[in-house]
Amino acid sequence: MTYCLGIKVEQGLVLLADGRITAGHQVSNARKATLHGPPDAQVAIMTSGLRSLRDKTLAYFDRDQRRDRKTGFGSMLEAVSAYSGALREVAEEDREALERSELTFNLNAILGGCLADDPEPTIFLVYPEGNWIEIDARTPYLSVGATAYGKPILDRALSYATPMRTALKLAYLSFDSTRFSSADVGYPIDMLTYRQSDRIWSEAQYDYDDLSRQRQWWNEHITQLAADMPDGPWTQALLDDAGEPSDDEGKRLSLVRQD
Template structure:
């Protein structure tokens, strides 16, 4: 499974991707983020799904750019990548399905190109269609998404800082890692500040962040202890009454 998270706030973009690849009992580490940084052209692509489909679609898309194809707005690049996914589908879907594999690739694409008025982020489906992330949906997770959503939903909004977005994003990943054995370190982080046309990449190993993970676990326990018990008393009073009555019988 995969954990890829994209966050769009007013200040910029934050992307986090784990690197674990599981095949049967074997696990390997492979990068799940493709970055293309050129003059007034900043784009990152994160994927969840069949690795073979991902690699082929990314190579086809990279070839277009290397041969001189230019996109002035990010949605046009998203359309182009979607067409490469469909191309791979035309070439490989039948063979994959005959072998028992579902043709599957979900993609987060973010960045800013020359004529974009601001940074953008899109969720692209296997069929090549997409939706754009906006103020009402400041984040999207692909892959193993269930465990990491609550903290993001409770914390993030459009005016959140990039620092808070990265902190919350890591804790979301950490919650997923703790609950799923197919998501793990290292994690790749991509940061993009609005109108900078400069993508920053950084990889965190487990030893870099295990103290933050331990601190978060400790803070959670403290917070739980600080929550009032008064609201529970009625229920426990009923239980104690039932226990007393049962002893008297």
């Protein structure tokens, strides 16, 4: 399992991928977010699924780009079409053998970028069959892998108008919620941004200790926000007659869950 997230806001793109690889009882780290193409025409690709399918599909994708477009793809539509073609080629070669071994052809991918012919950055999600969907302003994120745990905070707090700095923080919190509840998702994480203003990619990798301050801040504040939520008839009917502590007393007694 994995967690990959692509966000599009007015100011650009934010991408995040965890780096944990699980195979049976073994856990290792490997990068799941990579940039492909020449420096002025790079496409970011993140994948969820069998590592062997990822590596072979990306090898074919890079081969086709070098063979057909020495200067890189002209648009993200061309890039996603080439990736889908490479994916279908791998499926034709490997699906039957995988199924005989009771393995599933399960490679999902997120592609993001802004190439010469594109009016603005965009993100695509490509399914194992090679069909795809494109991100839009109403739902400004796409994710693959263990998607359930990180979805609520994005649905509540993220919109197309969200500042990019806030979108970056929401991406981290979405990952942290997923990591907290799923043993198959974890550090290190790769984070990439594409700023519409200067049309360049920036990327960085972070491990558990690198974000300890942010993690502790969130743990403390989310607990305090729950304690500060207004009371009403619903809490009075359920708690006040039972001798539960008041809000002020409850705040003093509350414990922050640490991990």
